[in-house]
Amino acid sequence: xxxxxxxxxxxxxxxxxxxxxxxxxxxxxxxxxxxxxxxxxxxxxxxxxxxxxxxxxxxxxxxxxxxxxxxxxxxxxxxxxxxxxxxxxxxxxxxxxxxxxxxxxxxxxxxxxxxxxxxxxxxxxxxxxxxxxxxxxxxxxxxxxxxxxxxxxxxxxxxxxxxxxxxxxxxxxxxxxxxxxxxxxxxxxxxxxxxxxxxxxxxxxxxxxxxxxxxxxxxxxxxxxxxxxxxxxxxxxxxxxxxxxxxxxxxxxxxxxxxxxxxxxxxxxxxxxxxxxxxxxxxxxxxxxxxxxxxxxxxxxxxxxxxxxxxxxxxxxxxxxxxxxxxxxxxxxxxxxxxxxxxxxxxxxxxxxxxxxxxxxxxxxxxxxxxxxxxxxxxxxxxxxxxxxxxxxxxxxxxxxxxxxxxxxxxxxxxxxxxxxxxxxxxxxxxxxxxxxxxxxxxxxxxxxxxxxxxxxxxxxxxxxxxxxxxxxxxxxxxxxxxxxxxxxxxxxxxxxxxxxxxxxxxxxxxxxxxxxxxxxxxxxxxxxxxxxxxxxxxxxxxxxxxxxxxxxxxxxxxxxxxx
Amino acid sequence: xxxxxxxxxxxxxxxxxxxxxxxxxxxxxxxxxxxxxxxxxxxxxxxxxxxxxxxxxxxxxxxxxxxxxxxxxxxxxxxxxxxxxxxxxxxxxxxxxxxxxxxxxxxxxxxxxxxxxxxxxxxxxxxxxxxxxxxxxxxxxxxxxxxxxxxxxxxxxxxxxxxxxxxxxxxxxxxxxxxxxxxxxxxxxxxxxxxxxxxxxxxxxxxxxxxxxxxxxxxxx
Numbered sequence: 001x002x003x004x005x006x007x008x009x010x011x012x013x014x015x016x017x018x019x020x021x022x023x024x025x026x027x028x029x030x031x032x033x034x035x036x037x038x039x040x041x042x043x044x045x046x047x048x049x050x051x052x053x054x055x056x057x058x059x060x061x062x063x064x065x066x067x068x069x070x071x072x073x074x075x076x077x078x079x080x081x082x083x084x085x086x087x088x089x090x091x092x093x094x095x096x097x098x099x100x101x102x103x104x105x106x107x108x109x110x111x112x113x114x115x116x117x118x119x120x121x122x123x124x125x126x127x128x129x130x131x132x133x134x135x136x137x138x139x140x141x142x143x144x145x146x147x148x149x150x151x152x153x154x155x156x157x158x159x160x161x162x163x164x165x166x167x168x169x170x171x172x173x174x175x176x177x178x179x180x181x182x183x184x185x186x187x188x189x190x191x192x193x194x195x196x197x198x199x200x201x202x203x204x205x206x207x208x209x210x211x212x213x214x215x216x217x218x219x220x221x222x223x224x225x226x227x228x229x230x231x232x233x234x235x236x237x238x239x240x241x242x243x244x245x246x247x248x249x250x251x252x253x254x255x256x257x258x259x260x261x262x263x264x265x266x267x268x269x270x271x272x273x274x275x276x277x278x279x280x281x282x283x284x285x286x287x288x289x290x291x292x293x294x295x296x297x298x299x300x301x302x303x304x305x306x307x308x309x310x311x312x313x314x315x316x317x318x319x320x321x322x323x324x325x326x327x328x329x330x331x332x333x334x335x336x337x338x339x340x341x342x343x344x345x346x347x348x349x350x351x352x353x354x355x356x357x358x359x360x361x362x363x364x365x366x367x368x369x370x371x372x373x374x375x376x377x378x379x380x381x382x383x384x385x386x387x388x389x390x391x392x393x394x395x396x397x398x399x400x401x402x403x404x405x406x407x408x409x410x411x412x413x414x415x416x417x418x419x420x421x422x423x424x425x426x427x428x429x430x431x432x433x434x435x436x437x438x439x440x441x442x443x444x445x446x447x448x449x450x451x452x453x454x455x456x457x458x459x460x461x462x463x464x465x466x467x468x469x470x471x472x473x474x475x476x477x478x479x480x481x482x483x484x485x486x487x488x489x490x491x492x493x494x495x496x497x498x499x500x501x502x503x504x505x506x507x508x509x510x511x512x513x514x515x516x517x518x519x520x521x522x523x524x525x526x527x528x529x530x531x532x533x534x535x536x537x538x539x540x541x542x543x544x545x546x547x548x549x550x551x552x553x554x555x556x557x558x559x560x561x562x563x564x
Numbered sequence: 565x566x567x568x569x570x571x572x573x574x575x576x577x578x579x580x581x582x583x584x585x586x587x588x589x590x591x592x593x594x595x596x597x598x599x600x601x602x603x604x605x606x607x608x609x610x611x612x613x614x615x616x617x618x619x620x621x622x623x624x625x626x627x628x629x630x631x632x633x634x635x636x637x638x639x640x641x642x643x644x645x646x647x648x649x650x651x652x653x654x655x656x657x658x659x660x661x662x663x664x665x666x667x668x669x670x671x672x673x674x675x676x677x678x679x680x681x682x683x684x685x686x687x688x689x690x691x692x693x694x695x696x697x698x699x700x701x702x703x704x705x706x707x708x709x710x711x712x713x714x715x716x717x718x719x720x721x722x723x724x725x726x727x728x729x730x731x732x733x734x735x736x737x738x739x740x741x742x743x744x745x746x747x748x749x750x751x752x753x754x755x756x757x758x759x760x761x762x763x764x765x766x767x768x769x770x771x772x773x774x775x776x777x778x779x780x781x782x783x784x785x
Contacts, residue, residue, distance in 0.1 A: 187618070192610045192611040226619065226620075230622050230625035234722070241711060243718035251714055
């Protein structure tokens, strides 16, 4: 009997199956790759890089604010710092990193092999480095970067004292516009994938909550971004081509820009927070070992938030000379948002109630995030109230509230998601010890940074100033120490990510004993997920302790994982 | 753009024809992987409709800006400008709007596999679109005001220019579809490309009707 020689190819020796998240063959992360799992990691890695940039800008600002006079940087430089800090954190950190999670999680969670339009997906990703470079380049042009705040209100934002065509504000608008195009292309892709590519048997109400919230968030992108784009185009024309859409001296209306800006940029906060609500809803049942409380209501509440988010934007303009009737209407709609978000918070608390809590790093970050979110929700209701807002609008109270949402809730949720799904998509376990150090430093740092801001704001400290009255000194010293602590907290985090990815323990397919289609795949999942063998879903998600299988033939899928 | 990006690479997708687009999913199979086929293409029409819905909101925002500015601006028409001439643009409008019907005839011909007839109607649609763009350009050249002449001038050029870009895009997409119709077996995987471009064309026409009403018919204040 003759033996057939086994074809030998040294290139296939290291990775017999191309596995997107594995650390070998890292060069593919620098190519135009159409695999959603490669794109997801590309998004997340680059977004974390920009988190460091935005964090560095924040720490320079807090270094400036640790003493009352403007002594570290020039006040005009300070204007550029806060403008770029806000823009980098929103457009280069949070939006992209959440798009990264959409790419990683949506296809496996619904049993799809990839996104609906893989090439469009890669194109949308590669716009991200482009607008990242455009925005960073604005530090190098004469006159420095945009300095009119991340709102870019005209007529301040349409000042062009040097008279150059390429100026910081021009590059800012260009970057925001490319980011908008990228986000719309992404939203088309995510929505089509969720609507059309679910596994057999996965009806709408068998879909994981993360997919609900991602669909809701992307719906807001589709509805809101075009409006921001229209406003940005008009702003660009005013800045560069001498029109007067927003210039009162030419018959224009500066308030119109504020309407356009906030029509998108208020819902934009929900674009970021909705997927994080999805993370919380995925993570709590796993580590509390209980089904998600009120699944249907939590799912529908996502779209309640979408609807309400589109009719609240004027609450950012209570002090912009808005007519009194508008203030009343938008105060009421804004407060109504507390209903669907409150429903979600109570559902999470009820999920935790009498659960057998497993305090992993992911769970700690999720619980910390909800804790902070409740606080931010309360200050949000305060700010929605016109008589309060008239006094604390444009003070540090708003800054404190906003950062408690953006950092202490959304970024906590992002961290929780990283600790929860890292093992799934890289095939390596993160070190829990370093993770807990990261959590403690981040939690303490966040409270120290953002709580004193509320106090300073209630005392009347205005935002966006490089120097301030010495009576606010204590609050600012505390906040600055908190900011530096948050900077220190990045060290164990990045150390953990890099060292675990390179030489961490091999992850089993389902390290957290979680229920969900993505946990029926090996870690990391192969390029096309289930390929031809897509399981048929026979029950709803989060069946913890209920004892019924999620998919038909579940034993076969589980046995296959053990073999691998 | 619509066709090459909104599609799965043919090499990865054995079910797709050379156009890269399967029939846009049959409803009876429900979402997803129908009869176990290995396809992640064929969602082109869904994606394109979502894109158009989003795109329409840019126009909605621009219309809203026009209405608000027209209602509030202290000075509307630039000095020396009485209003816009309606006759020529009206002829242009009739040509553009009726081209939607011609595009529909082309699509119907394609459904019946009458390829030559499809190409003729499709070419006529393109010609009517080009007529519109040329007419628009001639109007622009003859106007006594520019982009910088007050809010009216800015609004007029921004709105007609942005719409004109869409008309040009539509004509270019139709040219692409026409070129592809000569490739053998082009419609084996369905006609999602032509259907999408047809939808885009109807969309551009409907936007123009609103735009024409706002700019030319509603001239008083």
